Amino acid sequence: xxxxxxxxxxxxxxxxxxxxxxxxxxxxxxxxxxxxxxxxxxxxxxxxxxxxxxxxxxxxxxxxxxxxxxxxxxxxxxxxxxxxxxxxxxxxxxxxxxxxxxxxxxxxxxxxxxxxxxxxxxxxxxxxxxxxxxxxxxxxxx
Numbered sequence: 001x002x003x004x005x006x007x008x009x010x011x012x013x014x015x016x017x018x019x020x021x022x023x024x025x026x027x028x029x030x031x032x033x034x035x036x037x038x039x040x041x042x043x044x045x046x047x048x049x050x051x052x053x054x055x056x057x058x059x060x061x062x063x064x065x066x067x068x069x070x071x072x073x074x075x076x077x078x079x080x081x082x083x084x085x086x087x088x089x090x091x092x093x094x095x096x097x098x099x100x101x102x103x104x105x106x107x108x109x110x111x112x113x114x115x116x117x118x119x120x121x122x123x124x125x126x127x128x129x130x131x132x133x134x135x136x137x138x139x140x141x142x
Contacts, residue, residue, distance in 0.1 A: 005094035005140050006050045010064070010084050014040060014055040021051055033121060038064070054091055056084065075115055075128050077136050092128075094138035100125050103139060 011017045018040050021027045027042035030049065037057070041049035056064045065079045068091065078088065097103060107114045107129055114129040127139040 001095045001097050001139075003096050004050075005096040005138070006048075006052050007093055008052040008054060008091035008138075010054045010056055010068075010089050010091050012056050012058050012061075012084070014053060017053055018042065027051060033119070038067070052091075052094075071115075071117065072128055072136065073115055074113065075130050075136055077130070077134055090135075092136035092138050094140055097139045097141055100127070100141040103127060103141075 009017065014036075018029055021042050022029055027044060027050070028047075030041055030043045030047075032039060032041045037055060039052065039054045042051040042053070044050045054064055054068065061081055065081075069076050069079060077091070104114075104116070104127060107127065112129050114127050117126045117128070118124070119126065123142060125141040127141075129137050129139070131137060
């Protein structure tokens with residue numbers, strides 16, 4: 001692991017969450033690899049997207065939660081609507097890492113279930129694994 005990459009928050013109030021973090025924490029609203037209705041990325045002063053926000057439409061919460069479930073499978077954590085408040089709104093923690101093959105071998109050797117994802121548009125390979133508390137970790141390899 002080389003550094004903390006980003007945190008991800010699930011929210012029923014995308015606009016309010018963006019407004020809070022841009023006004024209070026001085027993050028910048030910026031490019032997001034998807035439609036605005038899906039979420040947002042907020043950037044720090046060095047133009048790094050350190051806060052990812054998943055928008056959950058209160059009228060159709062299953063759409064966003066279904067995308068999370070489809071991507072992460074069993075590693076998605078608790079997706080019950082009643083849990084999406086306070087600490088339960090934290091979706092995952094991401095670390096920037098190096099040596100994708102070594103990490104994949106380590107997870108396999110320890111018998112830890114994980115999923116992988118490639119995002120060619122931003123030259124990114126990812127591994128997702130849960131910690132002993134059920135917190136999803138996103139391990140990013142650029």
